Amino acid sequence: AAHPRFFNQLYGGLDEYSLGGCWLTETMNASLYTYEVSPVFSLMERVVIDKMLGKIGFEDGDAMFCPGGSISNMYALNIARYFKYPEVKKKGIKGIPDICAFTSEKCHYSIGKGVAFMGMGLDNLINVKTDANGKMIPEDLEKKILEAKAEGKTPYFVNATAGTTVFGAFDPIDEIADICQKYNLWMHVDGAWGGGALLSKTYSPLLKGVERADSMTWNPHKLMGVPQQCSLVFTKHKGLLEQCHSANASYLFQQDKFYDVSYDTGDKSIQCGRKNDVLKLWIMWKNKGDEGFERDIDNQFECAKYLAQLVQEREGFELMLEPQCTNVCFYYIPKRLRGLERTPEWWNEISKVGPKVKEGMMKAGSMMVGYQPDGDFVNFFRMIISNLDTVKSDMDFVVDEIDRLGKDL
Numbered sequence: 308a309a310h311p312r313f314f315n316q317l318y319g320g321l322d323e324y325s326l327g328g329c330w331l332t333e334t335m336n337a338s339l340y341t342y343e344v345s346p347v348f349s350l351m352e353r354v355v356i357d358k359m360l361g362k363i364g365f366e367d368g369d370a371m372f373c374p375g376g377s378i379s380n381m382y383a384l385n386i387a388r389y390f391k392y393p394e395v396k397k398k399g400i401k402g403i404p405d406i407c408a409f410t411s412e413k414c415h416y417s418i419g420k421g422v423a424f425m426g427m428g429l430d431n432l433i434n435v436k437t438d439a440n441g442k443m444i445p446e447d448l449e450k451k452i453l454e455a456k457a458e459g460k461t462p463y464f465v466n467a468t469a470g471t472t473v474f475g476a477f478d479p480i481d482e483i484a485d486i487c488q489k490y491n492l493w494m495h496v497d498g499a500w501g502g503g504a505l506l507s508k509t510y511s512p513l514l515k516g517v518e519r520a521d522s523m524t525w526n527p528h529k530l531m532g533v534p535q536q537c538s539l540v541f542t543k544h545k546g547l548l549e550q551c552h553s554a555n556a557s558y559l560f561q562q563d564k565f566y567d568v569s570y571d572t573g574d575k576s577i578q579c580g581r582k583n584d585v586l587k588l589w590i591m592w593k594n595k596g597d598e599g600f601e602r603d604i605d606n607q608f609e610c611a612k613y614l615a616q617l618v619q620e621r622e623g624f625e626l627m628l629e630p631q632c633t634n635v636c637f638y639y640i641p642k643r644l645r646g647l648e649r650t651p652e653w654w655n656e657i658s659k660v661g662p663k664v665k666e667g668m669m670k671a672g673s674m675m676v677g678y679q680p681d682g683d684f685v686n687f688f689r690m691i692i693s694n695l696d697t698v699k700s701d702m703d704f705v706v707d708e709i710d711r712l713g714k715d716l
């Protein structure tokens with residue numbers, strides 16, 4: 308994955324400072340449940356969490372490092388349910404109404420996994436329609452909320468995605484927040500992918516209104532280029548993570564310690580021992596500063612725009628939509644298929660281009676770019692810029708290489 312032209316998923320590259328942090332993490336082998344066994348890292352977590360809370364615009368709040376964005380989303384689903392129905396911790400789902408959650412049809416699949424894991428059932432995750440850019444349509448959200456109520460369900464949670472996994476779309480957070488406010492629903496922002504945009508003055512408006520959310524997922528291991536795994540769930544409701552998940556194990560979380568036990572953060576988690584995911588992020592931030600992150604994240608967005616421009620200009624390439632995050636989605640049309648009528652057979656031929664070109668790039672070891680179908684779209688390329696060292700000339704290489712591998716197919 309540290310190949311400079313790995314553009315296959317939402318991570319890539321390698322920052323030397325954070326790699327040093329990783330090695331030190333393994334050397335120290337500390338677990339983050341209590342201050343007594345990892346005092347420095349407990350403090351570090353607090354510093355980094357406060358910093359990120361500030362970037363989100365949560366004036367007060369809490370957060371936790373989680374083993375990935377899928378788990379962070381699951382935490383949000385769970386604390387939201389506990390917030391509304393604290394009795395669920397003792398009585399279980401039989402003791403509460405038939406609750407349902409809403410998310411766009413383009414959201415990450417972890418929302419569905421979370422709903423299933425929590426025993427709510429996938430029938431209680433309601434898909435909201437998206438527009439041509441892949442953004443949630445707020446009017447459809449309101450319609451679906453009213454429909455669910457009419458069916459006797461109890462809406463409790465809305466997920467807005469900031470940077471969808473395939474198209475990189477940002478749901479209209481402000482408008483969704485209005486609806487959540489109107490119906491008194493928990494609002495979560497899944498910014499696993501796009502959260503890093505908050506570090507850029509130019510691109511943070513993509514998440515306008517995020518401070519109105521109740522919780523947010525943000526993966527520094529994606530747009531910020533921190534080594535895997537590094538993900539956090541944030542909430543503006545202080546104390547909720549602990550109330551929802553604590554078991555008060557007396558062998559670990561003794562309340563009569565000589566130090567301030569609020570630094571023992573382990574009971575906020577559904578885990579017992581917890582990996583140190585903060586050092587590599589802290590050390591990277593210390594080195595780059597806010598300015599360094601902003602510069603590199605801006606560069607990623609600029610590379611995406613540059614690639615989109617190349618794709619629009621170059622024969623045989625077709626941009627599907629203007630990039631919103633650093634995802635660039637496009638088709639490549641081999642020579643023999645250019646200028647022909649777009650029948651179902653034609654699209655069937657196009658669907659074979661992605662796998663074939665991918666095979667070519669992998670066998671050549673030149674780069675990796677993903678392809679996938681999505682909804683009504685047959686296989687298309689989804690190029691991801693998530694490596695902080697990516698430069699515009701890499702974009703030239705990507706179109707040249709796809710052209711080289713695909714033109715005679």
Ligand SMILES: *Cc1c(COP(=O)(O)O)cnc(C)c1O
Pocket residue numbers: 317374375376377378380414415417468470471472497498499500526538
């Ligand atoms: C990647 C992603 C996730 C899941 O994050 P993991 O760390 O891979 O579990 C969740 N939501 C979105 C929008 C993502 O892009």
